[in-house]
Amino acid sequence: MSVTAIPTRDSSRTEPDWRQVLALAWPMTLKAIILHGTVVIDAYLVSALGETALAAMGLAAAIAGFVLGAILAFANAMQIRAAQAFGTGDPVFVKSTLASGLTVSLAIGLAGLGVIAVFGESLIGTMAPSAEVGRLAREYLAVFSLVVLGESVGQVLSSHFNGSGRTRVPLYSFCLSLPINVIASVVLIHGLFGLPAFGVAGAAMGSALAVAVQVGFLCWHLLRREFALLRVPGWRQGAFGATVARHLGFSLPIAATFISATFATQVCTLIYARLDLNEFAAMTLIAPWIMVAGTIGMQWAQAAGIIVAQLLGGRQPEAMLDRFLSSAWRGAFWAAAAVAVIYAAVCLSAGYLYADLDARTRAVLLGFLPVLLFLPFPKGSNAICGNTLRASGDTIHVMHIFVWAQWLFRVPATAVAVLWLDLPAVWVLSLLLWEELLKFPAFHRRLLRGDWKRADITP
Template sequence: MDLFKQLSKKTLLEITSIAWPMAFNAVLLQSVTIIDLLLVASLGDVSVAAYGVAGAIVAFVLGVQFAIANGTQLVLSRAVGAGDIHKIGLEVASGWVANIGFSITAVILLFFFSEPLVNFIAHDDGVASQAVSYIYASLYLLLFSSVSQVIVVYFNASKKTRTPLYGFLLEIPLNVVCSAALIHGLWGAPELGLAGAAWGSVIAICIRFIYLAYQFNQEKVRGFVAGFSVVNLMSVKAHMDEVIPIVANFVVLLTGQMLFQALFAQLPVSSYAAITLIMPWIKIGSLFVNSWAQSSTIMVSQFIGRANFKDIPPFVLQSKLIATLMSLVMVIGFYLFSLSVPYLYPKLSLETITALAVIAPCYFFVPLFRTNNMFCGNMIRAMGESYLIVRINIVSLWMISLPLCALLVYINAPLMMIFGITIFDEIIKFYPFRKTLMNKLNTYKVSE
């Protein structure tokens, strides 16, 4: 009850003002994938399969870009908190070197090796051919994205999250229109099929990049950022020290999720269909909590930049309370979703509906544990202890949960037990995450 009494309306409004554009951005990004899939679906099964293969490869590179940018955001937030515009410019430049350097390497590797990689994954010439054409077009997307990501996190770190939101609102309608035109050859555009979806995204992100570059230049003109020219090897190395643990954690989690999907794919069709249907909804629900955690991370990083350590513990505990309340809302939301499944998906088979009902208790309560882990992980990263997150995830996911899931699939265990590994993984991380965060907060209390 004391935490409720101490909740600052001003602080909550400040976090909310940062969080809601970030959450909206994340939902919009998810919607683009769904819209592209709907557009591609009209081309037939081969194109859909090719989109699945190529999209997964491109999404992995984009995810690493995001992880690098996430590290840049933490460092930038501290510089913004300290009010040092030259430090801000130095970290932006270092972030560009890190992100663009990775992206150029990825583009070169994909240019030369995407064809053998796709042929290894897809054992169909038609699927492989379309997937490779999609990847080649997406190489331009990756380059523009790497530069844009750093500008986006600059605005996030500066608590100006509406600026990237306006960029996404500009990009997404263009993406849909251009992709539709280039996929199907509408309005005099060339009919490129699946590759048209990639080129539509390239055109849209170019327009967003121009908008973001203009807005960033305005920040420079107004004197909010400077010091780009002093970037050097030492500053990039210091920047990468922050970034590498975050990228490592992303790779650990993403590859783990891909292996989970591969294991679930061994289940009967109805069971795998049920899991496939519920996963995007779980992810969308997590976006709101993650955006709240990200905005709280920005605030904590700024506290550290101002050397205001005494305010960090009460702020984090209050913010965590709100995240917990959000998880309760998500539990209710997933329960209502389970009741509406027959109406949302009226053409599902009885077996799939039954499978969804069987796994319902698992996805009902995932938010209670995942919210804690997500929030604690973000806070621990903001406090400079990212490597601890990697260690916890390696032990829980790779050493315990994945081997156990493989064993359960092998012995044909009940569906609820197999899917229940997802909540089991979150449960075994709950205490280590919470303990690590509280230990770090206690060091700030001692240093008061």
């Protein structure tokens, strides 16, 4: 049976270096920026409605972020598994990874929507600083749930394309959806062209329309270019149930790492709600920028991890792995420098970007600059280590480093700083930097041991 429509890695191509990382990373980075930019766009458009609307959107996004974070976590795990399958050249492995990833992600998305429906309103009522913030947050969350459901499919398909090296396909899908998001949000927030003014909820409506277009494009591309994948007989572990179970076994430590990071971030965001209104508004504004600009370093590290997984799947020699990682690491430093420049631009232009906000809110944003200039460098180096170790299957050790740093340091330190010490927002934000410095020796010692170069990732 012909499976020529299914891509496989060409083992005869030249030895990879930073140029191959760049070729994979730039579409992934732009796609991730557009993804996280959904929240930035919503925050920017909603900021014209004032601090109350902005706080409501931040609270609702934090609650939805728990479920969306779980979806993204398993999608990141699948991306590594897809790269390993692509490296082996086994079409059964490729099909099994895609089908298992879709099954798991849809189950998580539907379960998450159920949890939001049951507990979301009571959580908003507990955390909202005022009744008006709570009402607006509930309106935003009700619509944003559709975004969560769409991402449960879209993120899996994006991971499939990324793992096979076709990182431009997810980028194209987001390029289609971005203008729809902006135009629809503006129209629905302010009620242009005779439509009702939905306010905060209108921003979520625009995002939902954009995600629908994005997922439709990815599905169309998959069926058009890889229809032969559906005809490949058999499953990686013999039966579909066993294949899903094996996929879960590989994915759970990686997903647990990302879920832990997302939950820790969202818990911290909920704690931020207890800050002064101006400080909370500033934290709500800077958090999406940290995600958006930070994706430059993170996607560089993920692209490097994809290539490492492909090389390990093809059983390439250790010397080649060493040369590649050294080249990728040098590129990570320049990626971190680019992130620092973007952070500086945002903080220094706060008076122009957010002219409608109170001057105290803009002053808090400017005060974040010293922390943000240093944050990208240890974070980027840690990301290279983490993605390389995950690509080799050393997922549990990576999980432990992240989980313990988050739940034994960042979350309790944030609670103490905000709820007990009443520290300024800049000191609260600096805990992100201290967390990266805490993880730095644990990651680098493990990578320098070199066990990852001898890993067998094919079972």
